[in-house]
Structures are given as C-alpha cells and as structure tokens.
Amino acid sequence: DGGITQSPKYLFRKEGQNVTLSCEQNLNHDAMYWYRQDPGQGLRLIYYSQIVNDFQKGDIAEGYSVSREKKESFPLTVTSAQKNPTAFYLCASNFNDEQYFGPGTRLTVT
Amino acid sequence: QKEVEQNSGPLSVPEGAIASLNCTYSDRVSQSFFWYRQYSGKSPELIMSIYSNGDKEDGRFTAQLNKASQYVSLLIRDSQPSDSATYLCAVRLRQGGKLIFGQGTELSVKP
Numbered sequence: 001d002g003g004i005t006q007s008p009k010y011l012f013r014k015e016g017q018n019v020t021l022s023c024e025q026n027l028n029h030d031a032m033y034w035y036r037q038d039p040g041q042g043l044r045l046i047y048y049s050q051i052v053n054d055f056q057k058g059d060i061a062e063g064y065s066v067s068r069e070k071k072e073s074f075p076l077t078v079t080s081a082q083k084n085p086t087a088f089y090l091c092a093s094n095f096n097d098e099q100y101f102g103p104g105t106r107l108t109v110t
Numbered sequence: 111q112k113e114v115e116q117n118s119g120p121l122s123v124p125e126g127a128i129a130s131l132n133c134t135y136s137d138r139v140s141q142s143f144f145w146y147r148q149y150s151g152k153s154p155e156l157i158m159s160i161y162s163n164g165d166k167e168d169g170r171f172t173a174q175l176n177k178a179s180q181y182v183s184l185l186i187r188d189s190q191p192s193d194s195a196t197y198l199c200a201v202r203l204r205q206g207g208k209l210i211f212g213q214g215t216e217l218s219v220k221p
Binding site: 033041048090097099103 | 209
C-alpha cells in the first residue's frame with residue numbers, strides 16, 4: 001500500500017513541550033515538504049528537503065526543526081519556541097513536478 | 111500584492127451547473143500551475159496540473175491557462191454536491207522550485 005503517512009492524526013500537547021510529527025513515504029520520492037495550514041491563511045511552507053541529509057528553511061521556519069536521515073522519512077519537531085503551534089500540519093512529497101499530500105496531523109497546544 | 115490570489119467565496123452553484131473558479135498570479139515567469147481540492151478536515155488532493163496556454167480537460171474538470179493575462183481557472187461541469195469543497199490554486203515559478211498556494215475558494219453545490 002503506497003503513499004504518504006502521517007501520524008498521529010490528532011495530537012494534544014501542553015505549552016512549553018516539544019513535539020515531533022511523523023511523515024513517512026514509500027513512493028521513492030526525493031523531495032519532501034512540511035506545511036502548516038491555519039483557517040483562512042492557506043498553506044505556508046515550513047521546511048523542505050530535496051535529498052537525504054539536506055534541507056532548507058521555508059517561509060515560516062522559526063520554532064521548527066527537521067531531519068532527513070532516510071529518504072522515506074522527514075519528521076518535523078515543533079519546539080516550545082513556536083509561538084502559535086496549534087494548526088493543521090501537512091507533509092508532502094514531489095514526483096515529476098507534482099506534489100502530493102499526506103493526510104495531515106492536527107496539533108492542539110494548550 | 112499577493113503572489114497567488116483567489117476569491118475566497120463561498121461560491122454557490124446549483125447541482126448540474128458549471129462552477130468557475132479563478133486564480134491570478136503575480137510572477138510572469140511562473141511555469142507550472144495546479145488545482146487541489148480540499149474537503150473539510152482533510153488534506154489537499156491534486157486534481158489538475160497545467161503547463162501550457164489553453165485548455166486541459168479531465169472528465170468533468172477543465173483547467174484553463176492564460177500566461178499573458180496571468181490567470182488560471184478551473185471549470186467543473188455538471189457540478190455535484192460531492193464537489194463541495196475548497197479549491198486551492200498553486201503556482202510553481204520554476205522546475206523544482208517551491209509551490210505558492212492561494213488561500214482557496216470555497217465551493218458549495220446545492221442539490
């Protein structure tokens with residue numbers, strides 16, 4: 001069963017805690033992306049990686065960190081430095097210029 | 111000026127009608143254009159990509175691109191209630207570059 005998986009679907013954390021969101025793909029795609037979506041604001045790019053062991057900041061990287069140790073995996077850590085972490089987080093990967101999304105993780109921080 | 115602009119809607123059409131969704135972009139060198147459908151609470155799903163001026167048809171969907179006027183549109187023929195969703199326009203400046211998304215247009219198809 002191929003595709004992009006994100007876990008968990010819903011995540012609740014207390015303010016001040018770091019949290020790591022999982023993103024895995026078995027599509028053999030090189031490029032992977034993390035976005036956040038807030039109501040009425042569309043998708044904003046957090047980080048992206050075009051090859052293993054390399055990644056670049058997107059438009060809103062502050063308060064987030066990533067790693068790309070394996071082609072299949074691109075986890076995102078939301079740190080306590082992120083001021084407004086509550087959002088819908090979407091992982092995506094690219095194939096032939098087309099971008100496909102995982103099911104998303106809805107993070108709520110209280 | 112926003113890089114990719116869409117009317118947020120909601121756009122309401124009766125079942126069986128043609129829904130027309132529009133998107134304008136600011137950078138003339140943009141090369142790739144995409145339409146995504148996003149149901150409430152779900153992730154975006156790619157429904158159309160278009161790279162050249164003109165029309166591209168896929169079933170009930172037609173994407174139209176006019177690079178001179180810097181707009182891309184999506185037509186949905188014979189609209190169904192199941193088409194009710196938010197439609198996101200996305201533009202890529204160059205091969206391998208990042209996607210820029212519009213804020214999305216909410217479509218409601220009334221039975």
